[in-house]
Amino acid sequence: MTPTYRPAPTVLAGLTAALRPHAPFSAMADEDLDRLVSASRLSYYAPGDIILAPETHRPEHCYVIKQGSVRGERPGGAGPATALWELSAGEMFPLGALLGERGVTSIYRAAQDTFCLVLPTAEFDVLIERSPQFRDSCTRRLAYLLDVLRANVQAEYVSGITSRHGMATPLHALVRGAPVTVAPETALADALATMESRRIGSLPVVDPDGRPLGIFTRQDVIGRIVLPQRNLGTGIGEVMSSPVIALATDATAADAALMMAQSGIRHVVLTDADGRVRGVVSERDLFQLHRLSVRELSSALGRAKDLPTLVQCAADIRALSYALVAQGVGSRSLTRMISSLNDRLTERILDLYAKDFDLSRLRLCWLGLGSEGRSEQTIATDQDNGIIFAVDDAATPEAAVRERLLPFARAVNDALDRCGYPLCKGGVMAMNPKWCLSLPEWQAAFARWIDRGDPESLLASSIFFDFRRLWGDKDLAGALRDDIARRAKANPRFLKQLAENACRNRPPLSWRGEIVESEDASGAEGMDLKLYGSMPITDGARIFALATGITATNTQERLRDGGTNKGVAKSDLVNWADAFDYLQMLRLRTQHRRVAHELPPSANPNLVPVASLSDLDRRVLKEALRQVRKLQQRLQLDYP
């Protein structure tokens, strides 16, 4: 049928008036909004109706809510508990899938009696072409876009988690190592000793061919051994549970969860095609992911007594950062949480190693530098750190103190390396005698950088000027910070050099606003998110702070406080902060994707191939880069 777009004027006027108050429609030309409404159906969805479900192909319609609300749910869940977000009247969906030309990844369900204008995708495309306002609001407004993106990213991560850790996981993926089993004649004393020494919660009992006869678990100890006062010489076959509830190794986590729920058991024995025991999956294995919470990790870090435990905690921090994105935690809070966990990890390592070295009668302060100093280390980047020490006794030469400290610093640097924060290739580490300095030595170094302003000094500024005390004597760091603030503010030439440096790497946008890719040293094509994106913003924020005596090191805080002191318009500051968030999040996502797809580590982890981005990401990235340019223009005006 050929559609006839000739609606009755009153009907059209009524519906366009209903859309007008809402953001994407308020700016549209009458003609374009009329077209949108005319080409739509008005459909009703009862509460609970599924409007869109995950699909591989691009959705056939765009939906605008006229009345009611629509909930996004992760696939596999049900009910409000799994809601990811909620959309209300005037909102449009699924923009990410329509713009990204892909299927939706979440379930869109009517939360109330809902009427939607349902627009065929072909018409949506026409409007994107025809109406600059519609296109802009769909693809440019950063805050709006970031909202859309957050939902998309979250959905992407959630589906990643369901496929990686979720209920579709085959059980053999959860089994580690060869199974520990015993024969039925094994004495209880021996069986319990095995469970204790191997730290296992359950023990399958097998026949000589390895087929399961029964299972004994930790929960059985009190009821079947202690209370009946069993002789520990008794064979385990007399107290085991039998028959065994078993599943094949290719059954899924969902099967195991269901079986556990139905039979009220905590352990399921896995058997291979010949019926031999291959392992045991416990309830805890199934819900491992839920173990990860900021609070629990933080207290685990506090309790950790050795390096292997801390290495495990560090791995958990990385897994948590993935899970937090999946839970829809925004870049800013994510960064705050992960940074504070990284801080605790570093503190704990320092506490542990301080005991192994003689640090008596020494005042010292461990500094986090670079991104760690800015509390922006969501990505496991190389470590950057240093030590400030005090020489209270004029008779002791600084070099002698340094000699005492360096072995301690080396041990800590190595421990951090084991935890997944690689040694700094540039040697910016406390174990390097150059960066294990007394307070006067640090003050002299900063004075030199500020006065000289040569390329080496400018490079140093991006690492050292963002130092933050992580452990040890507060006053040492405070004294250095005050000294720098005073010096930098009084040296406009240095600030101008910093500004020139911040403007050196202009985002590669063509005259048409397209992103231009370049090759890196290894020949990989892409856009360097750090060099052209987050770094100029970090640099700009640092200049605002240094110029106005703000001692904060975090980029967001420096933008807010330093930018305001500098008289930058609030709207610009908000946009730059949003752009920074987005760029940081994209760096994190790029790295996560690399891990999730088991790609080899790249020579440059910040290089994102633009072609691999969804259309929506590309558009947000362009807008973020446009904001970077705006900030650079501002710096050029401030420091002509």
Place this chain on the structure above:
Amino acid sequence: MIAAMGANEGAAGWLKDRLSALVGRPPVYPGRWIVVDTETSGLDPARDALLSIGAVAVDDAGIRIGDSFEVVLRNDAAGSAENVVVHGIGHGAQSEGVPTAEALPAFADYVANAPCVGFHTDFDRAVIERAFAEVGASAPAAPWLDLAQVAAALLPEQHHHGGRSLDDWLTWFAIETTSRHSAAGDALATAELLLRLRVLAAAQGSRGFPALARLARQNRWLGGS
């Protein structure tokens, strides 16, 4: 009121476009129903004049905004002052309306024998049929469905507690409406009510036009108004 006049002037021009677009090509797709509402000069279908007709088409998936209809008729007899206030169709607008001899065939073409739906359809149907008769034409021979009966049948409790008028039901279902009290605006609101009632009826096993018509008939026999 001025805005409404403007829209009606627009409506006259729109109808001309519509007439030329429609000749010989009524919209045809499966499951097309027409939801109709009329405005009249009074409440007596035997005497009062038909002032305007509004209609929207509905298919299985929803209301087809693009397939809707609206016409203000040119009437020599002016409506009562009271109705002018309610409908915003002043004397001026009516004298600028479309001559009945043009408007009614356009409406018949638009309906194209699709089943018709309304609220208190006895009234609308009578007024429309009389208007057709006055110009010597026959009204579309489509079956009619009265949502007042359907609503009363599906929700007898609400009906007995005052669910009588279109406004009552729209309020009860919390349907937010736009441009009410024009024939086309009321047709849209009635169509939204239809979407809600269809879901309720389907839940009770009544699907499709004949099943809903049966429901309405039964309600009438059982003494519903």
